[in-house]
Amino acid sequence: MTLNHQEIELIDSFEQIAVDIYPTAKDGSKAVAQEIAALIKARQAANQKVVLGLATGSTPKYLYAELVRLHKEEGLSFKNVITFNLDEYYPIEPDALQSYNRFMKEQLFNHVDIPLENTHVPDGTIPKEKVKEFAAEYEAKIEAAGGIDLQILGIGTNGHIGFNEPGSAINSHTRLVTLDNSTRMANAFEFSNMSLVPRLAVTMGLSTIFKAKRVVLLAWGSHKSKIVQRSVEGHSTDQVPASLLQQHPDCKFVIDEQAAEDLTRNKEPWLTGDCEWTPKLRRKAVTNLALKLNKPILMLTDRDYNENGLNDLIVQYGSAYELNIEEFNGLRDTITGWPGGKPGAQLPSHPERSEPLKKRVLIFSPHPDDDIISMGGTFIRLHEQGHDVHVAYQTSGNIAVTDEFVLRYIDFAVGFEDMFGIDRSKSSQVLADAKAFLASKKPSQKDSPEIRAIKGLIRRGEAKATCRYVGIPEENIHYNNLPFYETGLIEKAPASQADIDITKELIRKVKPHQIYCAGDLADPHGTHKVCLEIIFAALDQLKHEEYMKDCWVWLYKGAWQEWKINEIEMAVPMSPDQVRQKRLGIFIHQSQKDVVPFQGTDSREFWERAEDRNADTANLYDQLGLQKYAAMEAFVRYHFM
Structure with missing residues (x-):
């Protein structure tokens, strides 16, 4: 503008x-x-x-x-x-x-x-x-x-x-x-x-x-x-x-x-001068006004628009009634219980295509728990509705495991071997060395390769258990272990073509009709952002391949925040039972429970953040006059072609 x-x-x-x-x-x-x-x-x-x-x-x-x-x-x-x-x-x-x-x-x-x-x-x-x-x-x-x-x-x-x-x-x-x-x-x-x-x-x-x-x-x-x-x-x-x-x-x-x-020139640009009323800006203006006045969309009046700097919008439409109907219907059409498309239904306004009936779906998860935390309800529903769902864990997530949790696993491994009289001549030294390293580790010291490997194995096991809980076959679980992440430090290496090539190879292998990836750039230590940039680079390099013409990309947010209501293009509702089912899936990641590593300014556990965020999204739809659900997961489509 x-x-x-x-x-x-x-x-x-x-x-x-x-x-x-x-x-x-x-x-x-x-x-x-x-x-x-x-x-x-x-x-x-x-x-x-x-x-x-x-x-x-x-x-x-x-x-x-x-x-x-x-x-x-x-x-x-x-x-x-x-x-x-x-x-x-x-x-x-x-x-x-x-x-x-x-x-x-x-x-x-x-x-x-x-x-x-x-x-x-x-x-x-x-x-x-x-x-x-x-x-x-x-x-x-x-x-x-x-x-x-x-x-x-x-x-x-x-x-x-x-x-x-x-x-x-x-x-x-x-x-x-x-x-x-x-x-x-x-x-x-x-x-x-x-x-x-x-x-x-x-x-x-x-x-x-x-x-x-x-x-x-x-x-x-x-x-x-x-x-x-x-x-x-x-x-x-x-x-x-x-x-x-x-x-x-x-x-x-x-x-x-x-x-x-949140600057006025972007949040309410109509207050700073004439603006071009695109469909996205119109959706923002109407939803912001309804939420500001605590009114359902269909209850907004000409006077409401005129008194809040939106007279030009009313002039363009003739009346609040026509504008309200159009925006209400547009929001209604974002809601679907069929994230992979509704079989046998010709719905031009539906967020997803109905064909093919069974889609190959590839969910990219930056860490080994973002899939279940950020889109667990949709994840489960895609599998239950018969789609061929694959999950790719982009990084090992090893730095987010506490030393105490590693010691717990080492004690279990040693006790298991002792209990069953297993010859541990090969493993005992590794476990002993790992335990000794943690005992003398300084606060500023990075983990040894062995400790990082153990932490990565812990998170891989939790991710596999989540997929088993959902019903995903083991051959559909992919561990990318992107190289940029493996520094042993909070500070990561820059993304390289090696990271992009690993991602490209998996996309070529699966040939997905749908890709889901984390569009959350508010991740406080940047891994989500780098993982997203790697996917975007891979898509750009693959976009001319024939199968990519049938691939749609959906972005979900991470644990830190949600899409704004005017941005949402697909909202997948959940019942109270489905909310509980998602919560139990998150609980599988025991290494991330109770004390949240890298929590930023939010002390809630991940399951609490996810439930609050999903409930807030559902409440916003309810406030705007649409159906009332227990929770909703939200997505925005990314156009790479």
Whole structure:
């Protein structure tokens, strides 16, 4: 949608900070990298230093990767660059896997020609009584360098910048802070369990950040959309520290389309000027209005539309009655108990084709439990309705198994051999070595290959048991074990053609009529996103093969969130008994129960998240005036041809 001058002015009335929106995080990161490169080159031409303030975490990874590429492929030099990082956990050793000192070396410093003496990251090892002295020295070093020319920021889901949590004073300086529990939970995926996440951190203060000549804040993904909207369009308040950037003289947010979802220009674009009323935008406007007014769609009136900035839509349709009928029928037609198509029925508005009657279905599951958690009801129904269902577990999921669970299995294996007098001369040493390794394992130490193999075997066994529970034959279970995942660390390797080739080979083998895959880009440690990109790449390389003309791709969300009601193209309802059946299938994954690894800011178990999410979807359909169901699983179709 092209914005005219009037639309820009109307957007400015909502957005109090300049916002640049890019299709993807990579696109936005490249744009910021070009800005940084231009600044470095301009200072080099003037024989001057440039001072950068840098952030850590998953947000700036693409930015640093692009800066490294610019150095290696285009000769960008960092010899005149001085850097100061925002923060560091406390206490933490600089070589710990979760240390931001280590992060910066691995992501940037070790790959460019920046003098290491020019890099500064807060020290997580200094005695507590000397932190104030260190903080003052850190501030003095920034001043001595001439101040920060360009500060890169990320944003927490509670609005923190650096580790300045809600309530931080705008005049705060570098200091030791207590981390909010939501921040610790969000960062728990970096640690083997929640208890190991530091409760303290050393961070630049808001005053330090505000002294930067220019600030660029990066935000990627739909899970950041609400806090981006509050920061950009809400009141400037210390309860949302990022919103205080409204007061900075030169600040810009660079975000992707998903992080921009809740900005008024995207959520309610009709309020920011004239817009083109596409079917998708019309569905969004009607459903948003009905939910906002707590009315069924068929009860909306001309006055409701006129008083909420939707007069143009009514003018186009003539009356609310005609518009309501069309959108109600459209939503009704997304509901089906036949996700593989209804046999013998010619229903042009049905989400799926009725032919062929028996479809080959390939469900891609990023981890060994996403199939049952995210689409368990549909999974079971596809099998019960006679389709040839295959499941592909894309990764081993080994890092999500606790050490305690491994010890439980080792004790069982040893006890089993002892009980039946089995000669364990070959296995005993492996089990003994594994147990000894766990006994001496340090919090920052990655698992040995043997431990990773045991953890992978545990998850494979649970996945196989789930398929057995559903009724899937063993020959229809596929373990891809994609190489990108097998680093033994939270940080994964980049996806490669090897990952794509494994995926292509399976698709060629099955020749599916339906593919289901996780379209959930809010997965906090990124595996879903990488797995989806691998599938998309495989589909792109296979799309000219004859059998692909009959293949439809459906995207489900993961455990973290659901599709918006206006996005849903297929909704599969479940009865209370089917909800219980799905729950029991999730319970099979015992290694993931009770304590959820990498849970982000949500402390609920996976089965609770799934049930709440599915019930919420059903309730939304009910609120809009459609049939009332116990639960619903939702899907969006991906068009790759």
